[in-house]
Amino acid sequence: MAKDLLNIGGVELNSRLLIGTGKFNDDAIIPDVINSSQSQVITVAMRRVDFETSQENIMKYIPKDMILLPNTSGARTAEEAVRIARLARAAGMGNWIKIEVISDQKYLLPDNYETIKATEILAKEGFIVLPYMSPDLMVAKKLEEVGAAAVMPLGAPIGTNRGLKTKELIEILIDECEKPVIVDAGIGKPSQACEAMELGADAVLVNTAIATAGDPIVMGEAFKNAVEAGRAAYLSGVGGVTKRAVASSPLTGFLSN
Amino acid sequence: MAKDLLNIGGVELNSRLLIGTGKFNDDAIIPDVINSSQSQVITVAMRRVDFETSQENIMKYIPKDMILLPNTSGARTAEEAVRIARLARAAGMGNWIKIEVISDQKYLLPDNYETIKATEILAKEGFIVLPYMSPDLMVAKKLEEVGAAAVMPLGAPIGTNRGLKTKELIEILIDECEKPVIVDAGIGKPSQACEAMELGADAVLVNTAIATAGDPIVMGEAFKNAVEAGRAAYLSGVGGVTKRAVASSPLTGFLSN
Amino acid sequence: MAKDLLNIGGVELNSRLLIGTGKFNDDAIIPDVINSSQSQVITVAMRRVDFETSQENIMKYIPKDMILLPNTSGARTAEEAVRIARLARAAGMGNWIKIEVISDQKYLLPDNYETIKATEILAKEGFIVLPYMSPDLMVAKKLEEVGAAAVMPLGAPIGTNRGLKTKELIEILIDECEKPVIVDAGIGKPSQACEAMELGADAVLVNTAIATAGDPIVMGEAFKNAVEAGRAAYLSGVGGVTKRAVASSPLTGFLSN
Amino acid sequence: MAKDLLNIGGVELNSRLLIGTGKFNDDAIIPDVINSSQSQVITVAMRRVDFETSQENIMKYIPKDMILLPNTSGARTAEEAVRIARLARAAGMGNWIKIEVISDQKYLLPDNYETIKATEILAKEGFIVLPYMSPDLMVAKKLEEVGAAAVMPLGAPIGTNRGLKTKELIEILIDECEKPVIVDAGIGKPSQACEAMELGADAVLVNTAIATAGDPIVMGEAFKNAVEAGRAAYLSGVGGVTKRAVASSPLTGFLSN
Incomplete structure (x- = not known):
């Protein structure tokens, strides 16, 4: 059987779980989380990368074989995002970039236009561009048109752990987009990551739910398993939902025989 | 770290996924599903066990090291269930028994009193008795009192694949019961099994969703992964849900530095 | 057109909203709430009826033409409920009685057996008996069999305002019961009362959500309107749900004409 | 008490239910639906207005005192929408216009940019412009900025009757917008209209759910009542949701007294 690989910008990945580096109590745990989650792509806010001292540099916790996905958090306009992306590449962080353009400081919702x-x-x-977006079919199509390597619709506002609150809109993206759809933001539990994959999402990005878990290493593995479960269910074909009951065991005649 | 084992009636289990034997297109697939799901307990309707011919006997597909959980499907009263259970034990099927007493033929809902x-x-x-029940705290407590080894509340009517529709009532059982709570019936997707485990259910029983999947072997493994993910998330501690967004990456000041 | 009346125990009612007397900041508001809600049946805990002083007696706020529905709250067994019911009738409170038998002090769930x-x-x-119950088809049928005038399944635990959390189970009761199904407990918003009626419930009982509203008089009328809306929608026939969009306005050809 | 009026573009309305003219089996029923729903604003697709024959002209069913809200359905670009709007005004249909720009023919989702x-x-x-939109805070703010009189986010794709599937995004709009938020599209039942109003929406537009109901006149009134109920609940203040039960009646000591 052919392997089920995720192709982003020409790179083939085994893992469909992208993770983040924010909000860990202690960044030293990151290598273990990478290991337990088996993630191959990790996002890091450019702002946290300290190019002068090695002391508190988040980068020292990220193994060399991970694909770095620097993000443009802090950018309020397209122009700012572009500048951050170029800085990232110039600093040797590779050519993947997650676009975050956020001007709303309360809900941290992306500005789709910018x-x-x-x-x-x-x-x-x-660049291999992965744009974070409010789920909107017209915008997703436009992003594909202008060269996005994937689209990253939010499930709920960042860090809320509220789950797949935009499910109906994301399903439409899954149905209509040609590039991978990666659900980003809002996923708070493995069951929600699993559900996203069952719907046909190509991958999920999870940060807060892992970083703030009681045990981030265990939670990293839980998300890995949940993502694999959801993907397998999607590929296998989920059974139909019925209104009336359908016996799994025969119900009649046992004792009358 | 101590292993996280499920104890039912004094027996310790690694797997928290119980499976069933109903509805497979071809029962010959059952050994592979057992293997992919890593389940250790399998339920079988007594009615399907043919003690005279070995031809179509479901039993030949069940490895010896599985714990058999014969069920009393077809019973409409306590008395009928008791007779079926005794037959099962007499026939060498062990002393585990899943009580199903169902008089309603449309929704196949259990009769809690019987x-x-x-x-x-x-x-x-x-017997090690696992009663299938409508979720009801008073009934669950009574079942524990009279010797049930676990309680098996339904998530939705049998075979509907509708998911955890009685979530609020099951959560109360999880909160208040001392014996294991095993969600049985209604679970249609791995994400729903995962959610049940995140809530603190001790195990789930899945039959229809695996047996009727496009690929039951793949789906068996998907449920295994989902159950493990949900259990790990429960043990690790799921993070809190918030209303407003909480940045995972720093949002300000990057370009102004 | 024949009027759409609710028949409980031979009494015909225009209103399908039953209300309660608990939790008001000031009981003096009750007559106005009765008026705004146009309810015809009001439940009152026997415990609150003071037969010796008229001072703080809840009864003085209830107009003579309301149907009193004394309830047995405080009863932990059938026997206690029976005693309270007899006391109520002996005290001139009529022959309607709402059975509440609750032994669980945390979730206040009814004991269906008692x-x-x-x-x-x-x-x-x-007596015209209206039993409060955990939604369970077998129990509902048994209640009808032994003479209940209606069944009152809970939507969620009392006072939680969580809504119709047992919807799937209540729908089965609606489908199968011959006596009126009155959703009692858990309804926290008019939209939830409306939804219960759309599903085909015959009536709802609302107490906490009205009594603890910012303005109980306004909320009483809101529930009246919501219940009427839901009932009308049920009788009229709610339209079907579709997955793909269906234009309400023509979408093509306007400017090309 | 000051009346609770809805102000759109300087016009004060008593009714918070806008209705449509599409999909009725027989347009002759429209006057009765207007009457039962007490709506004051009605949307009509310009395409359906026949300026040459009076025969099948939808306009003859709309009373003079209704506010006409011609819509631009059929427009695929801003330019087409503008042309339709100008035609409508030139034809004497007033200066209200509902912008619909839809290029996706499957889900009929609006193009927010256009x-x-x-x-x-x-x-x-x-013009008094009411734009139909995918719920997106940045877009809503931009629409307000460029002169929209209200914003009309979709609850679900047009005609699907699926309800408030974008609730979380709409709540953010309600929280942040200064202009009225009118939920448009997807509302299939009165309970869903009621819920939108409880959340704080300023109004709803309902077409399919009324037009395709078994009895559109009855359903029109049902929606009127539901919208009023939801508005009243919002103004009155909905009570809090709790996890554990809270007795509405006293639970202890009755028989021990």
Whole structure:
């Protein structure tokens, strides 16, 4: 059987769980979380990368074989996002970039328009661009058109752990997009990651739910298992939902025989 | 670290996924499903056990090291359930028994009263009794009192694949019962099994969703992974849900530095 | 067109909203709430009825033309419920009785078994018995059999305002019961009362959500409107749910004409 | 007490239920639906307005005192929407316009970008512009900025009757927008309209669910009642949701007194 690989920007991945580096009590746990989650892509806010001292640099906890996905958090416009992306590449962080353009400070919702602009510019410059977005079919199609390597609709506002609150809109993206759909933000429990994968999402990005768990290492593995379970269920074909009961065991005649 | 084992009636189990034998297109697939799901307990309707011919006997597909959980499907009263249980034991099927007493032929809902009666009689006779029930705290406590080894509340009517529709009532059972709570019936997708485990259920029993999947072997493994993910998340401690967004990456000041 | 009346124990009612007397900051508001809600049946805990002083007696706030539905709250067994019911009738509170038998002090869940017992005794004594119950089809049928005038399944534990959390089980009762199904407990918002009626419930009982509202008089009317809306929708026939969009306005050709 | 009026573009309305003219089996029923729903604003697709024959003209069923809300359905771009709007005004249909710009023919989702463009142009020309949109806070703020009189986020794709599937996103709009938020599309039952109003929506637009009901006149009144109920509940203040039960009646000591 052919392996079920996720292809982003020409790179083939075994893992469909992307993780983040924010909010850990102690960043030293990150290598163990990478290991337990078997994630191959990790996002890191450029702001946290200290290029002058090695002391508190988040980078020292990230193994060399991970694909770095620097993100542009802090950017309020396309232009700012573009500048951060270029800085990241110049600093040797590779050519993957997660676009986050956020001007709303309360709900931290992405600005889809600015995100399209930044995606277009950066894709042309050879970046593998993964834009974080409010789920909106027209925007997703536009992002694909201007060169996004995937689209990353939010399930719920960042860090809320509220789950797949935009499920109906994400399902439409899954149905219509040609590029991978990666659910990003809002996923608070493994069951929610599993559900996203059952719906047909290509991958999920989970940060807060792992980083703030009682035991992030255990939770990293839990998400790995949940993502694999959801993917397998999707590929295998989930059975139909019925209204009336359907016996799994025969119900009649046993004692009358 | 101590292993996280499930104790039912004094027997310690690694797996928290119980499976069934009903509804497979071809029973010959059962050994592979047992293997992929790593389940250690399998339920089988007594009615399907043919003691005279070996031809179509479901038993030939069940490895010797599985714990058999014969069920009393077809019973409409406590008395009938008791007779079936005794037959099962006499036929060498061991002393585990899943009580199903169902008089309603449309929704296949269990009769909690008759179930208590049958549980009491069979527990006194040395059976390890797992009663299938409508989720009801008073009934669950009574079942524990009369000797049930676990309680098996339904998530939704049998075979509907509708998921955890009685979640609030099951959560109360999880909160208040001393014996294991095993969610039985209704679970249609791995994400739903995962959710049940995250809530603190001790195990789940899944039949229809595996047996009728496009690929039951793959689906068996998917449920195994989902159950493990949910259990790990429960043990690790799931993070809190918030209303407003909480940044996982720093949002301010990057470009102004 | 024939009027759409609710028949309980031979009494025909225009209103399908039953209300309660508990938890008001000031009981003096009760007449206005009765008026705004247009309810015709009001439940009152026998414990709150002071037969010796008229001072703080809840009864003085209830107009003579309301149907009193004394309840047996405080009863932990069928026997206690029966005694309370008889006291209520002896005290001139009529022959309607709402059975509440609750031994669990945390979730305040009814004991269905004791409730059946009390219902049987009191129905034989000529009471119009409305039993509060955990939603369970077998129990509902038994209650009908022993003489209940209606069944009152809980939507969620008393006072939680959590809504119709047992929807699937209540739908089965609606489908199968011959006597009126009155959703009692858990309804926290008019939309939830409306939803219960759309599903086909015959009535709802609302107490906490009205009594603890910012403005109980306004909320009483809101529930009246919501219940009427849900009932009308049920009678009119709710339209079907579709997965793909269906235009309400023509989508093509306008400008090309 | 001051009346609770809805102000759109300087016009004060008593009714918070906007209705539509599409999908009725027989348009002759429209006057009765207007009457039963007490709606004051009705949307009509320009395409359906026949300016040459009076025969099948939808306009003849709309009373003079209704506010006409012509919509631009059929428009695939801002430019087309603008042309339709101008035609509507030129034809004497007033200066209210509902912008619908839809290029996706499967889910009929609005194109938020084109909608902003059309809104800006038409607001400058003196129209009272009500844009139909995918719920997105950044877009809603932009629409307000360029002159929208209200924003009309979808609850679910048009005509699906699926309800408030974008609830979390709509709540954010309600929280942050200064102009009225009118939930448009997807509302299939009165309970869903009621829920939207409880959340704080300023109004709802319902077409399919009324037009395709078994009895559209009865359903029109049901929606009126549900909208009023939800509005009243919102104004009155809905009570809090609790996890554990809270007795509405006293639970102890009755018989021990």
